[in-house]
Amino acid sequence: MSLNNDLSDLFKTFAAIMEIKGEAVFxxxxxxxxxxxxxxxxxxxxxxxxxxxxxxxxxxxxxSRKIIEEFVATxxxxxxxxxxxxxxxxxxxxxxxxxxxxxxxxxxWKERGITCxxxxxxxxxxxxxxxxKGIGDKxxxxxxxGLTMRxxxxxxxxxxxxxxxxxxxxxQLLTLKGVEIADIAGSLRRRKETIGDVDLIAGVxxxxxxxxxxxxxxxxxxxxxxxxxxxxxxxxVTDQNLQIDLRTVPVDHFGAAIQYFTGSKEHNIKLxxxxxxxxxxxxxxxxxxxxxxxxAKKETAQPPAVKAVASKTEADxxxxxxxxxxxxxxxxxxGEIEAAQAGKLPALITRADIRGDLxxxxxxxxxxxxxxxxxxxxxxxxxxxxxxxxxxxxxxxxNGLTAERLLKHVEAIRRADEKIKGIKLLAGCEVDILxxxxxxxxxxxxxxxxxxxxxxxxxxRQDAAKATARILRAIETRYVNVIGHPTGRLINQREGLPLxxxxxxxxxxxxxxxxxxxxxxxxxxxxxxxxxxxIDAGCMxxxxxxxxxxxxxDWMFFGIQVxxxxxxxxxxxxxxxxxxxxxxxxxxxx
DNA sequence: GCCGTTTTCGGCCCGACTGTTTTCAGTCG
Numbered sequence: 001m002s003l004n005n006d007l008s009d010l011f012k013t014f015a016a017i018m019e020i021k022g023e024a025v026f027x028x029x030x031x032x033x034x035x036x037x038x039x040x041x042x043x044x045x046x047x048x049x050x051x052x053x054x055x056x057x058x059x060x061x062x063x064s065r066k067i068i069e070e071f072v073a074t075x076x077x078x079x080x081x082x083x084x085x086x087x088x089x090x091x092x093x094x095x096x097x098x099x100x101x102x103x104x105x106x107x108x109w110k111e112r113g114i115t116c117x118x119x120x121x122x123x124x125x126x127x128x129x130x131x132x133k134g135i136g137d138k139x140x141x142x143x144x145x146g147l148t149m150r151x152x153x154x155x156x157x158x159x160x161x162x163x164x165x166x167x168x169x170x171x172q173l174l175t176l177k178g179v180e181i182a183d184i185a186g187s188l189r190r191r192k193e194t195i196g197d198v199d200l201i202a203g204v205x206x207x208x209x210x211x212x213x214x215x216x217x218x219x220x221x222x223x224x225x226x227x228x229x230x231x232x233x234x235x236x237v238t239d240q241n242l243q244i245d246l247r248t249v250p251v252d253h254f255g256a257a258i259q260y261f262t263g264s265k266e267h268n269i270k271l272x273x274x275x276x277x278x279x280x281x282x283x284x285x286x287x288x289x290x291x292x293x294x295x296a297k298k299e300t301a302q303p304p305a306v307k308a309v310a311s312k313t314e315a316d317x318x319x320x321x322x323x324x325x326x327x328x329x330x331x332x333x334x335g336e337i338e339a340a341q342a343g344k345l346p347a348l349i350t351r352a353d354i355r356g357d358l359x360x361x362x363x364x365x366x367x368x369x370x371x372x373x374x375x376x377x378x379x380x381x382x383x384x385x386x387x388x389x390x391x392x393x394x395x396x397x398x399n400g401l402t403a404e405r406l407l408k409h410v411e412a413i414r415r416a417d418e419k420i421k422g423i424k425l426l427a428g429c430e431v432d433i434l435x436x437x438x439x440x441x442x443x444x445x446x447x448x449x450x451x452x453x454x455x456x457x458x459x460x461r462q463d464a465a466k467a468t469a470r471i472l473r474a475i476e477t478r479y480v481n482v483i484g485h486p487t488g489r490l491i492n493q494r495e496g497l498p499l500x501x502x503x504x505x506x507x508x509x510x511x512x513x514x515x516x517x518x519x520x521x522x523x524x525x526x527x528x529x530x531x532x533x534x535i536d537a538g539c540m541x542x543x544x545x546x547x548x549x550x551x552x553x554d555w556m557f558f559g560i561q562v563x564x565x566x567x568x569x570x571x572x573x574x575x576x577x578x579x580x581x582x583x584x585x586x587x588x589x590x
Numbered sequence: 591g592c593c594g595t596t597t598t599c600g601g602c603c604c605g606a607c608t609g610t611t612t613t614c615a616g617t618c619g
Contacts, residue, residue, distance in 0.1 A: 030591035061592045272603045
């Protein structure tokens with residue numbers, strides 16, 4: 001759905017141009033929303049254009065409809081091209097510099113002729129910013145730091161890495177006297193695949209000041225730089241260049257605060273609109289009667305002097321708004337609020353629902369442990385079954401198995417299965433999907449296996465038509481049970497195959513072929529929104545670790561999180577089936 | 591620009607912190 005992505009980028013840029021031009025801020029907000037809606041969409045926007053259903057999509061109005069229709073037809077938008085002429089393209093990346101916003105960028109452009117990041121850096125060195133209204137020495141220093149950070153920061157951190165840092169700071173926070181409760185909020189709590197910064201919330205007892213906590217936080221070991229610190233919040237950068245924000249509230253307001261700072265921003269905006277409809281107002285202190293709240297005395301960094309309708313727990317806040325409790329992974333304004341109103345939220349999959357792992361490696365190819373060691377480790381995790389799926393012959397670099405070696409390996413797996421009680425071992429293989437969609441082994445070999453994962457490993461830069469035909473051919477192959485890491489993308493490193501998912505989903509669901517959520521970081525492939533589209537299209541998912549050692553089984557944690565963000569219930573995931581049902585799933589295609 | 595069983599015009603989420611200021615704009619989340 002690269003068309004969706006292209007259009008999403010166009011609207012994002014359009015919004016930035018509007019901000020810099022100083023147009024009504026709500027116009028820019030409206031287009032930003034269109035950008036997000038396009039990005040999150042689980043279907044191809046082209047279909048909506050052809051069916052004439054663009055109007056039914058929330059956030060898309062007259063202007064954006066026109067842009068979308070023109071872009072789908074011609075690959076361009078005249079409205080966008082006109083707007084882009086008015087603002088130098090180099091100004092848009094400047095919005096990513098911390099401390100610089102649209103107003104300041106417009107000022108720098110109009111008063112000093114600065115049109116890109118490089119010119120800004122030079123202007124600072126040359127002292128050209130002096131004398132600008134509202135720009136003092138400190139502001140210049142802030143921009144300078146923002147420029148340095150931009151060079152160093154580069155990419156968002158993976159959840160695995162961010163989690164470790166966040167937990168260490170959380171641990172330190174909980175040792176402080178007066179901190180009764182504390183937790184991670186923000187995108188890390190929502191389990192997004194990458195993290196921009198870490199948010200921590202602390203509930204503080206009344207006998208100490210909140211400022212003593214924010215102050216102590218800035219003194220923690222591992223703090224490289226303090227970005228700001230006030231009576232109730234503080235921001236620091238760690239020596240690994242990760243920003244951590246701390247917000248403190250009195251214990252009684254912890255629920256409202258962690259709700260607020262878990263986000264997403266879009267989820268919260270909608271929630272606050274809902275509060276308004278009920279004559280309430282929602283902020284980080286709590287949910288209040290609007291009439292009482294307006295009259296109440298308010299001081300910065302202090303709860304308002306009025307009793308909250310809800311504030312102590314998140315569940316209280318959601319309940320008071322007439323909603324089911326919404327799990328953090330769902331809070332993206334992708335329909336979860338409407339579902340919660342209707343009492344129709346999915347019962348999300350949890351780790352306890354997983355009965356087995358269906359994509360793992362052993363010493364036979366490039367794994368670190370034997371069949372027996374992997375089986376015993378899986379048994380300890382409480383699994384009912386485990387598929388051993390070593391690489392096929394094309395994966396020379398991974399010591400891929402020839403047909404002859406594979407068949408011997410199958411015998412070894414069957415012997416181990418006899419010997420080890422309490423877990424069923426499936427003799428399988430991760431077979432390469434070759435460039436043209438044929439497989440690394442022909443059917444005479446595949447039919448000897450209990451389980452086949454077919455995965456693309458090479459030629460991952462094919463165009464959409466070739467890539468889609470390639471995966472479709474694998475799906476149509478009789479003995480293929482699941483497509484492993486279907487796109488081959490690597491987070492922050494590799495785009496992966498540009499598949500036409502509507503076709504993939506149709507074939508997968510019709511043939512009874514599962515699609516994998518590869519839990520290995522940095523794969524996480526399929527992604528959350530694509531996996532959700534697959535579920536909507538009636539496909540079965542399989543969450544597998546691709547473990548290359550017994551430790552690799554731990555990756556399951558990340559795969560579950562992607563599935564939860566995809567609204568998956570146990571009914572959508574084949575490795576939540578008991579062994580008998582799994583066998584029926586396999587038999588149906590054979 | 592988008593939206594609407596109180597609105598087709600007039601709203602649109604809300605507060606903390608910083609810096610450059612004498613009361614507030616800009617930025618951030």
